[in-house]
Structure formats: C-alpha cells, structure tokens
Amino acid sequence: MTTSQTDHKLLRAARMDDVPRMEELIARSGIALSEGFYTPEQAQAVTRHVFGVDTQLVEDGTYFIIERDGQLLACGGWSKRATLFGADRTKTGPDRLLDPATEAGRIRAFFVAPSAARQGLGSMLMAHCQQEAAAQGFRTLELAATMPGVPLYLASGFEVTEPFELPLPGGVNVPLARMRKRI
Secondary structure: OOEEEEOOEEEEEOOHHHHHHHHHHHHHHHHHOOEOOEOHHHHHHHHHHOOOOOHHHHHHOOEEEEEEOOEEEEEEEEEOEOOOOOOHHHOOOOOOEOOOOOOOEEEEEEEEOHHHOOOOHHHHHHHHHHHHHHHOOOOEEEEEEEOOOHHHHHHOOOEEEEEEEEEEOOOEEEEEEEEEEEO
C-alpha cells in the first residue's frame, strides 16, 4: 500500500471500509463546490445520479484518500479500466482493462471536502495518480471533468478535447469536458 505524509496529511490507498465516508464527502463536495459553476438543479442531479465511488477502483488499489487526524479531506484516483466516469450505480458490468501501449488511463472521481478546498489536495492527488499510472506503463491520461474540476485539470496540464452535455433525469443537462494529457 502506497502512503505518503505531508504537513500531517496522510495519502493512502482507499479501502472498502472507507466507502461510506467517501460517499458522504462526495455528496457534500458535489453540492458545495459546484456553486458558481452549475445551477442548484444541475449540482443536485449530477451528485444524485453520477457522483459516487466506483468500488472497482478501490479493489484495484487505484483510488486514494487524503486524511488529517482521521478526518477525510479528499479522495480521487486513476483507473486502468475503460469506464470514464460514474459510480457503481451507473455501471452495467465489469470494466475491461485498458492497454497502456495504445489507450489512455483514466483520472477518476476527485472530490475535496468543502472546508479543505483550494489547499492543494487535488494537486497532491493528481501528482500521485500520474506517477502511479506512469509506473503501470500509461503515457496518456484522460478524464471527464465537471466544470468545478476544469481549473484543477487545466493547472495540471490537461487540455479540453471535447465539451459535452450529460442528460440526466428530470430534463437536466450538465456540461462536462473530456480532457487529455500526455505524461
């Protein structure tokens, strides 16, 4: 298990027993940090229907958390599997493994506690995920970014390759951006 400690923060691989705390953090983050980027209806819809933990990443050891004094501050990861975004409830079956020689790894599900936003935690997770993906042979990463995440990903060297809208129940459309980076 990979761990690193910086300024009393512990970055470690997520475990299945972390899932309830991660789901709670994701729900809070999805609503609070969407303000100014999405309407309240869009934030509620994407949080309810899309955001959440994909436990395949936890099982693969590619999803991480940052804690301080036992308090969950952030979670996020990368994937060597085909799914681009979404939680367990949006999946229809097992994900196929990607070929690092010809396909891009995925950056997945970055969320920060609203009280810890803009403190470098997303950047810390990103650096760790890029290093881990590169160690597995991936040379390119891609992701589907929510509008609140775009500034972090741009600052991390990703480029928007395609803006798109995700239609959700209730007639709500949520803008996203497909992004890509060579590592």
